[in-house]
Amino acid sequence: MTAPPLTSVVSDRTDVELAAVFERVWEARGYETRVRFRGPDVHVEAAGETPEGATRELRIWITTTGTVTADKTSAFVRRCERAGIEPYVAAVGGGRVAPDAHRRGLVVLDAPALAVEIRETGVESFVRDLAAREEPAATNWLGERIEGRGGDGDDGTEGERDEAEGDEADRLTRREALKKAGTYVAGGLVTYLAVERVSDVVQQSPELRAAVARHAVWVDDRLPDVALPTVEWSLPTPQPLSEESTLPNRTTAVATPTNATTIPYGDLRTNPESYAGTTVTYTGRVEETMERDEVRLALVAVEDDRGRLSGDVVARWPTGRFFGDDIGFRLLADERVRLWGVVAGEGSISGGVQYPRIDVSVLEKS
Structure with a gap:
């Protein structure tokens, strides 16, 4: 069977999958990359040297479902310019850039442009392998058959029962492990990560952070290997205050200073x-x-x-x-x-x- 065009494969990818693709593209060029989540948006940042020896940094904003408006690109380009970073927007699949949203210095990538970069850097096999790892249509994400599809459901159930009987009584089957993982992810981990982004209360709770870390280790021990992009949740290496800091060291209510001035x-x-x-x-x-x-x-x-x-x-x-x-x-x-x-x-x-x-x-x- 003829393989689908690379442009079509790229257009069918999700934001996170495209983040993995961009990571691989820029790593192939010798750049250090990372993925950052800014609210609902996915950004890939890359830093390295050009063939001429100049330092180069860029930030790619990925969207596969929404329309990037003029006010959003203005804010994005402004932030990148202040940080000395080249701004890119990758609008692929269902993603769009509004006609009035283009700005000077902003590079807009679509599926054909991304396909060219994939071929130039020699990572096409990675992209096609990423697409090939999708679950078959006849099963759900837990590996269970969907009723009315993919043959006799009783055979699948009996096969699962036979496999479970062959395991030790005190061990989880793959299905049970994945169900348990789904409970943690859907009911706890995803909720926590979403709340952590907007809630100062949760960010200040080391107990909650420790609990999620323990659950994440449990999940990681039982899930099959899946290639995902390296994700950074914008939590930099802790840096202590300098000794000469004027900040108070405890929580207090401070009255508004009466001698404050506004320096131009x-x-x-x-x-x-x-x-x-x-x-x-x-x-x-x-x-x-x-x-x-x-x-x-x-x-x-x-x-x-x-x-x-x-x-x-x-x-x-x-x-x-x-x-x-x-x-x-x-x-x-x-x-x-x-x-x-x-x-x-x-x-x-x-x-x-x-x-x-x-x-x-x-x-x-x-």
């Missing part, structure tokens, strides 16, 4: 060290958040006195300081906030571009 952003950005120790206040919109061990970071685009965005600052505070009884909102992307704190030189949210850093003492929804 241009002056603060040019020489933040000269303003170290100055109490400031700014209003702006949250662009990104991150947690490092016991420290919470947020990249905030601050406004000038006319309400226009001036530039970014890195806000920092101890985990657990806010979002308790003192204020009643969660810190989300695009949330408009007002903060008070002390200028503490420069810092970054993920080891990239350095911005003025503010150690926050008071945070309010604006």
